[in-house]
Amino acid sequence: MHKILCIEDCEESKQLVTGALGSMGVNLKWARNLNQAAQFIEDEQFDLILLDVMLPDGDGFKFLPVISNAGHAKNTPVIFLTSKDSLSDKVLGLSLGADDYIVKPFEPLELKARVETRLKKYETLKKQMQILTKGELELNLASQRAFDCSSGEKKDLALTPLEFKILVTLASNEEFVFSREQLLDRIWGNTTYLTDRCVDTHIYSLRKKLGNLSNCIQAIYGEGYRFSPKRNN
Amino acid sequence: MRMRLIRFFMTKQKIKIKADPQLASLLPKYLENRKRDLLAFKNFIQQDDFEAIRKLSHSIKGHAASYGFKELTEICAKIERAAEQKNTTVIMQLLTEYENYINNVEL
Numbered sequence: 001m002h003k004i005l006c007i008e009d010c011e012e013s014k015q016l017v018t019g020a021l022g023s024m025g026v027n028l029k030w031a032r033n034l035n036q037a038a039q040f041i042e043d044e045q046f047d048l049i050l051l052d053v054m055l056p057d058g059d060g061f062k063f064l065p066v067i068s069n070a071g072h073a074k075n076t077p078v079i080f081l082t083s084k085d086s087l088s089d090k091v092l093g094l095s096l097g098a099d100d101y102i103v104k105p106f107e108p109l110e111l112k113a114r115v116e117t118r119l120k121k122y123e124t125l126k127k128q129m130q131i132l133t134k135g136e137l138e139l140n141l142a143s144q145r146a147f148d149c150s151s152g153e154k155k156d157l158a159l160t161p162l163e164f165k166i167l168v169t170l171a172s173n174e175e176f177v178f179s180r181e182q183l184l185d186r187i188w189g190n191t192t193y194l195t196d197r198c199v200d201t202h203i204y205s206l207r208k209k210l211g212n213l214s215n216c217i218q219a220i221y222g223e224g225y226r227f228s229p230k231r232n233n
Numbered sequence: 234m235r236m237r238l239i240r241f242f243m244t245k246q247k248i249k250i251k252a253d254p255q256l257a258s259l260l261p262k263y264l265e266n267r268k269r270d271l272l273a274f275k276n277f278i279q280q281d282d283f284e285a286i287r288k289l290s291h292s293i294k295g296h297a298a299s300y301g302f303k304e305l306t307e308i309c310a311k312i313e314r315a316a317e318q319k320n321t322t323v324i325m326q327l328l329t330e331y332e333n334y335i336n337n338v339e340l
Contacts, residue, residue: 012263012296019255054291083295104295105306108253 002026002047002119007037007063008081009056013104017050017081020108021115033057038066041073045133048118049073051098053082053089064096072136072149075125077118081106134171135229137213141168150212162187163206166199170217170227179224199225247339252301260340263300267293267335274312274328278321286324287316304334 004021008014009032021028029046031037033056041049049067053060060080067073077099082089085103093101100114126133130141136150144164147154159167165187170178178186180196188194203225207214216229252260270289277285290312297305308331315323 010292010296012266012292012300015259016256016296016299019253054288083291105298108299 003029003045004048004050004115005029005031005037005040005044005046006050006081007031007034007055007060008050008052009033010052013052013081016106016108017111020106020111024112024116026115026119034060034063034066037063041067041070045072045135046076047122048115049076049078050081050115051078053080053084053093061092061096064093064098068097070152072133072138075122075129077122079114079118081111132168132171134174134227135213135216137171137210137216137229139164139168139171148211148213157209157211159206159209162202163209166202166206167217167227170225171229174227174229177220177223177226183224246337248304248334248337249339250301256300257340260300263302264335264338264340267297267302267305271328271332271335274324274331278324278328281319281321283316283319287313290316302338305331308334 002024004026006014006017006028008017008030014030018028029040029044031040035057037051040046051060051063051067055063060082064078067076067078078097079100079102080093080098081102081104082093083104084093090101090103099118102111102114132139132141136148138147138149138154139145140147144161146157146159146164146167148157149155166183169183169186180199183199184190184194184196188198203217203219207217210216216227218226218228220226250260270293273289274286277283277289290309294306294309294313297303297309308327312324312327312331315327
């Protein structure tokens with residue numbers, strides 16, 4: 001399910017957006033102001049951001065660079081949804097890097113169509129870039145590199161090919177508990193004879209390199225390992 | 234749209250709203266809130282608080298037409314501009330239009 005962050009303080013507009021996008025089966029998260037939005041963006045990954053301009057604690061135009069500079073949100077599409085309808089405002093919004101600019105009052109069907117288009121493009125982009133994002137962890141399948149995005153900047157974790165393969169296997173199956181035997185089969189194949197403690201050694205090394213994010217790989221006593229990215233409560 | 238407003242002011246006919254059926258249940262509450270906003274506008278104008286008038290009219294401008302109140306969006310766009318120019322006379326005239334409109338809307 002796609003996750004959309006809507007930065008909007010007006011109740012009536014919220015109802016309209018909910019009405020327009022509700023049938024798409026998306027998960028809408030609401031931020032009433034820019035401070036709250038900044039916190040959500042830091043904690044979570046979104047597939048799209050709808051951004052109003054006139055907000056109680058600031059200007060949406062000035063907030064766009066904050067999104068662009070946030071490590072894991074920098075590729076997230078942003079659509080301005082605002083009553084600021086002058087040509088200069090539209091040009092400003094788009095020149096700042098917004099993916100679209102929708103003027104309020106809007107036609108619900110048009111909003112839905114534009115949001116769907118952006119979500120499809122973003123999905124395609126992610127596939128092209130072969131990027132798997134899990135919480136603050138970004139895995140680039142094309143370059144086989146893993147990045148820690150928790151500090152706002154992308155930090156290369158410098159994983160070995162085996163460590164990367166283990167991480168991708170676990171991360172692609174979030175919350176699934178892999179036994180050591182299953183990991184041996186998937187990573188090394190069933191033609192090599194290795195003891196299951198070999199898995200523990202690699203997981204130990206992998207968790208060490210993950211640093212602050214190491215708790216996303218959890219050991220389940222007597223069972224194996226599972227991947228569970230940082231959750232926002 | 235302007236003709237519709239002029240016709241209304243001349244004939245005092247009720248104004249029928251064409252709203253999205255999905256929003257129909259929200260309209261009574263919506264209209265009630267806009268009546269509450271009118272009181273806020275009057276309060277702001279007494280205090281010469283043009284920034285508050287601008288913000289409120291900007292907000293209503295942004296959603297009124299989507300709920301089917303196209304004329305209200307038009308009136309609020311004008312109020313917003315008048316507030317930017319700190320033109321009390323024009324704002325007062327437009328608030329009369331606003332009041333006439335919301336009191337004659339038929340859901």
